[in-house]
Structure formats: structure tokens, C-alpha cells
Amino acid sequence: MNLGLLLSTLFFLYLLFDYQRKEKIYIGYTTVLTLLFVGTLIINFFSHLFWGESDAIIVFIFLILGSLLIYITSQLTLAFEKIQTLSQHIAIMELKNKTSTEKETIE
Amino acid sequence: MEIIPLIINSMKGLIIIPAYNEGPSIRPVLEQLHACLPDELDLVVVNDGSKDETYTEVINTGTKCLNLPCNLGYTGALKSGLRYGIEENYDFFGFMDADGQHRPEDMLALHNDFKNGEQDLIVGSRWLHQSTGQTSTAGRRIGMQFFSWLAQKLTDQKFSDTTSGMKMMNQNVAKEILHKKFGDLHAEVLIYLHDRGYRISETPIIVHERETGTSMYSFNDALLYPMKNLIFIAIFKLNSWTLKKVSSE
Numbered sequence: 001m002n003l004g005l006l007l008s009t010l011f012f013l014y015l016l017f018d019y020q021r022k023e024k025i026y027i028g029y030t031t032v033l034t035l036l037f038v039g040t041l042i043i044n045f046f047s048h049l050f051w052g053e054s055d056a057i058i059v060f061i062f063l064i065l066g067s068l069l070i071y072i073t074s075q076l077t078l079a080f081e082k083i084q085t086l087s088q089h090i091a092i093m094e095l096k097n098k099t100s101t102e103k104e105t106i107e
Numbered sequence: 108m109e110i111i112p113l114i115i116n117s118m119k120g121l122i123i124i125p126a127y128n129e130g131p132s133i134r135p136v137l138e139q140l141h142a143c144l145p146d147e148l149d150l151v152v153v154n155d156g157s158k159d160e161t162y163t164e165v166i167n168t169g170t171k172c173l174n175l176p177c178n179l180g181y182t183g184a185l186k187s188g189l190r191y192g193i194e195e196n197y198d199f200f201g202f203m204d205a206d207g208q209h210r211p212e213d214m215l216a217l218h219n220d221f222k223n224g225e226q227d228l229i230v231g232s233r234w235l236h237q238s239t240g241q242t243s244t245a246g247r248r249i250g251m252q253f254f255s256w257l258a259q260k261l262t263d264q265k266f267s268d269t270t271s272g273m274k275m276m277n278q279n280v281a282k283e284i285l286h287k288k289f290g291d292l293h294a295e296v297l298i299y300l301h302d303r304g305y306r307i308s309e310t311p312i313i314v315h316e317r318e319t320g321t322s323m324y325s326f327n328d329a330l331l332y333p334m335k336n337l338i339f340i341a342i343f344k345l346n347s348w349t350l351k352k353v354s355s356e
Contacts, residue, residue: 084179088187091153091173092194099171 117147118198120275122214123188124152125181126205130159133205137168140211148218151191152205155184181291189285193278201275202292206317209273213312217275220310227305228280230266230297231273231312250333254294261344262301266309269294273312280305291332295339302347 122140126133133152140150151171154162156178165172173187185202192200199221203209209231217229251270258266270293276284280300289296301307324332 083177084183084186087175087177087179087183088190091175091187092191095151095171095173095191 119196120148120199120201120218121188121192121195121197122148122150122201122203123185123192124150124203124205125155125184125188126152126157126161126165127155127178127181127184128157128159128161129205130157130161130164132207133161134164134168136205136207136209136211137165137170140214141168141170143211143215145215145218148201149197151188153184153188155179155181182289185292186285189281193281193285197278199275199277200281202272204272208315208317210313210315213273213310214275216312217273217310220308221275225306226308228274228276228297228300228307230268230307230309231271232266232268232309233271233312233314234267235309235311246329250329253333254336257340258294258297261298261340264301264307266294266297266307268309269297271312290335290339293336295336295343298340299343302343 122144124133124136137150137152144150149171151173152165153173154165154175156175162172162174173191175184175187179187189200201214201217203214213231217231220226221229251268254269255266258264258269270291274292283300283303283305284292284296287299289299297307
């Protein structure tokens with residue numbers, strides 16, 4: 001049961017990473033390391049047994065790291081949006097310039 | 108009533124063709140299109156950061172080409188074309204694939220239906236035609252049927268082909284697509300637009316088998332596709348429900 005859960009989680013994570021790679025939402029090493037570090041522990045974070053065994057400082061560290069992870073992911077999406085807009089502007093300007101030059105040449 | 112078709116006949120349209128590594132197939136597609144497109148329809152190819160000779164092939168045919176400096180994906184390429192078209196004041200827009208699967212005469216059929224002015228978005232459907240030339244894998248067919256069923260359930264309108272890449276839309280729909288985040292512009296966009304009162308219909312088309320190049324969906328994408336689409340649909344439905352709730356209160 002646990003092995004099945006672990007394998008399906010890993011497979012799902014692999015698919016998500018593959019999707020992000022294809023959509024050019026690159027994840028830096030920092031994020032991967034944070035994911036590996038927090039990801040393995042965050043599963044326990046939701047368990048009531050973990051709460052009983054941990055002290056407050058560890059919970060605090062997890063909360064900080066979790067927030068950081070969400071922040072990094074949202075920033076990556078914003079960065080992708082910026083790249084998309086910039087690429088579109090470059091291509092549109094290039095085409096407009098080319099069209100106007102062609103018109104001037106004809107005239 | 109007869110004024111609307113007259114106005115649409117004087118409108119200018121832009122056919123947007125996204126292309127990524129379509130060097131071997133793009134030239135015949137563009138030559139066929141140039142041979143049959145009427146004056147009111149312009150053509151722009153969006154070269155989505157191709158690594159092959161796609162850009163050179165497009166330029167050699169004398170077609171306008173938006174040359175993206177990096178690969179933005181299918182939706183990103185289409186949005187680039189829409190942004191260009193809106194800036195250049197085109198009135199309506201068509202989408203077509205660069206791999207030779209779509210026929211230029213089907214784009215003309217969509218244009219003819221669009222001219223009536225009764226629809227905001229027309230989708231080319233390969234399953235409305237009796238002698239459609241396309242076959243697909245069982246998994247793909249199940250996915251298509253599931254999303255067609257879901258779209259029908261959520262909109263009370265029959266959509267036979269939610270994954271079609273051939274579409275024609277007016278400027279209002281184009282602006283919605285440009286400013287909102289969508290997946291691959293399939294079932295989720297139809298549900299979103301239907302919820303906002305846009306009129307959508309289907310026109311039968313024939314889709315050929317791909318002869319060169321590879322599909323944009325890898326095995327992994329095919330597994331993630333339903334999940335991605337379902338998330339988009341859930342978000343849109345939740346937004347619509349919240350808006351209705353707020354407006355009724």
C-alpha cells in the first residue's frame with residue numbers, strides 16, 4: 001500500500017516536472033533542493049503523529065520553507081509570463097518594421 | 108437583419124498558423140493557402156522558436172512570419188498571432204495547423220459560415236463529416252469523447268470535437284483568449300466562452316493523417332492533458348458560480 005502510494009507520488013512528480021520542462025517553466029537547483037528537502041518532510045507535517053513528536057522550531061522552519069516554495073513557484077510563473085510578453089513584442093516589432101520597410105521600398 | 112452579413116463581408120481576417128519544426132511540411136500548406144484564399148483573408152505564420160528551416164521556408168513563400176525568439180508552446184504562439192492581429196486591427200481570426208492535416212478549403216468553409224455573422228466562434232469538427240479521413244489511438248478517442256461529453260453536460264450544447272485546432276472567431280473572442288490563461292484552447296475555452304454568452308457552433312471538416320514531423324503531445328503530455336484540462340474547467344466553473352452567486356445576492 002505504502003509502496004504503491006510512494007511510486008504513484010513519484011510518477012506524478014515526474015510528470016509535473018516533465019510538463020514544466022516542456023512549457024519552459026524552468027526550475028532552478030534551489031527549488032529542486034527545497035522540494036527534495038521539504039517534500040519528504042512535508043508528508044509527515046500533515047500527520048498528527050509528527051506534531052506530537054516535533055518541537056515548535058522545526059514546525060516554524062517548515063512553514064517558512066513551505067511559504068518560500070510557494071513564493072518561488074509563483075515567481076517562476078510570473079517570469080514565464082514576462083518572457084512570453086517580451087518575445088511577442090520582439091517578434092511583432094520585427095514584423096512591423098519589415099512590412100513598413102517593404103512598403104517604403106515599393107513606394 | 109441583412110446589414111450584419113454586409114458588414115462582415117467588408118471585414119478583414121487573419122489566419123494564424125503556429126509552426127514549430129515544420130520545415131518539411133509548411134511550404135505546400137502555405138502554397139495551397141495562397142492559391143485559394145480570398146483578398147479579405149491575410150496569413151501569418153508564427154515560428155515558435157523552430158530549430159529547423161521553418162522560418163526560411165515561410166519567408167520564401169512570401170508569407171508574413173512572426174519569428175519568436177524562444178519557444179512559447181502552442182497556446183503562446185497562437186496568442187502571439189492574436190496580439191499582432193489585434194494591434195493591426197484585424198476584425199476576425201482563424202487558427203490552422205502547419206503540419207498539413209488541415210485543408211485550406213475547410214478554412215474557406217469556416218469563413219463562409221462565419222460571414223453570416225450569427226456566431227462568435229466556429230470550430231472545425233472532424234467528427235461531423237461522414238467520410239473523415241482521420242484515425243486515432245483508442246486512448247485519444249476515449250479522451251476526446253470524455254471531454255465532448257463533459258462540455259455537453261456543462262453547457263447543454265453538443266460539441267463533437269473539442270480538440271480541434273481549426274477555429275474562426277471574432278475580435279471579442281480573440282481578446283478573451285488573449286487576456287485569459289487557458290490550456291491548449293480545447294474544451295476549457297468552449298466552456299468558458301459558452302458561460303459568458305458567446306455563440307459557438309461547429310462546421311464539418313476533413314483532417315488528414317500527419318505525414319511528416321511529430322505530434323506536439325508526447326506520452327507524458329497525453330497523461331497530464333486530462334488533469335490540466337479538468338483543473339482549468341473546475342476553475343472556470345467555480346468563477347462562474349461565484350459570479351452568479353454574488354450577482355444574485
